[in-house]
Amino acid sequence: MSVLKSNLLLLLAAAIWGFAFVAQRVGMEYVGPFTFNGVRFALGSLSLVPLMFFFNKNPQDKGNKEQSLKHVMGAGLLAGAVLFMGASLQQIGLVYTTAGKAAFITCLYIVLVPLVGIFLKQYVSMSTWLGSVIAVAGLYLLCVKDSFSISYGEFLELVGALFWAVHILVIDHFSRKVDVLKLSFFQFVTCSVMSLITAFFIETISINTLSQALMPILYGGICSVGIAYTLQVVGQKNAQPSHAAIILSMETVFATIGGWMILNETLGRRELLGCIIMLVGMLLSQLQNIRQSKEKQNELDLAYSCQKSQQELQ
Template sequence: MSRYRTPVLFLLLSVFWGTAFVAIRGGLEYFPPVLFAALRYDLAAVFMLAYAAIVTDRPVPRTGGEWGLVVIGGVLLIAAYHALLFIGQQSVTSAMAAVVVSLSPVLTTAFARIWLPSERLTPAGLLGMALGLLGVVILSRPDPENILSADVIATGLILAAATAFALGSVLLRRSEAELPIETLEGWSMALGALLMHTLSVLLASESFAAIEWTAEAVLALAYLAVVSSAIGFLLYFDLLERLGPIEINLVSYVVPVVAAVAGWLLLAESIDATTIGGFLVIFVGFCLIKRRQLAAELPAMRAAITDRL
């Protein structure tokens, strides 16, 4: 059974994160978007901080540098990413949102080239970056006569969410401070939830009175908080240690497939050729940027697959 552990965990993570887009889309029928995201991370933070207290010897950051990591995580990876994503998903399908978010590895690489002096984008890398952005344009289908349509704005918000996540990931890598990942995640979730609650209060259109507490609403919130967030992140970091950053990045390209199928089955969302085309263009861009790393990893990936079969 142990030799199947990694592929099983990879599949579970893809399902948990892919279906998260469907849960968000479904839950937005009952929650204001930013408040919905905040409540998700209220619950996830409690779960993760309790877990950190059990498995680490440093459940609370101690230095300014460690708290700096929490600020980066809370502001960019949790608050900015999820507030923008939840607002954007009000107007686009689960599959389209997942495809736009799959641009994150491309954006992460681009930011790394800017912020990490030892790395630079080659001409092929620049082409890959351009293809990734082209994929988003294909998805948004901008109409020159109606450039401010709901779909275009929503796609732009989700792209901004992916950009915030990518920037936060690179800034965390640049920092010299170290913190157990469970502690970092727990406190980042708590800070991000607090920031989103603050934003929700400032938005005149959001209030607790606007929530419809149906069984479907509770199920969507619980699924996102426990399965997609708390358990999903634990699986992610387990796989990151087992597979490394190249292979685990590939989960970003399985998630949209899961989101598309789940959206079709559960929400009757359509899967059109434009969504598939945008996804393929983004994936080609990723392969161009990561071509050397992927080529170096292929022998090991083939050997690992052979050993698991």
């Protein structure tokens, strides 16, 4: 039952993130991309403050250098800089493409993460390679036109997907050394500051336009960052990482549904086929992780059975 509950929480997080693409597109009608991200991530960082106090009731040894504030801030600065690039490219790209397309292209990070890992001398399975080829074929149908060209917005989303993949690897590296919530807080603050500084120079910021974009910004900041992040943390406690990745990738489907329901966005047959093929490729790339998770779970079950048998004999 706990596994089912975790899966439902992760699915809810995916739904929130999917509809966030719609909120981001709506917000762009009133404010610039950097202004939107600056305020959004500021709200997101504030929404994590209560969680930091709640989960920090029993703080670890303050003398631990890995948990020092300076170390967390340094990690958050690097992660936030990469996050700024990914979020900025995604937000600007949404001006020129649909929410559904943006979501599917962004979720290519599921395939790109293991491929980028090659430079870190990480093993890449055959299923990942096959999934990558299938995902690229789907991307071609989704984005490339008859004239063999790709739109400006889709190109930005594609470059942004690479930064999202790097961001995941950065988080994976530092999350083993520092407090995850504090890391998230400082990376959101960094992304917010960098976005607002950029907006100050190239965009016009006014109270009137911010008030008009208030609902999309609140959704993007509090729901997408605060609530969905919490659901992910709670949900992954009883869910296998590979299964969690697959469930969370469903945000692409929710983004497409949201774009159709709220923004009247539609996809042609060729584009829909591309989405389906991309989804198959992304899921296939996780096949090796699923096998490893099952093998690990079988080993744990076997160890538990042996321990229980020994206790009964005693």
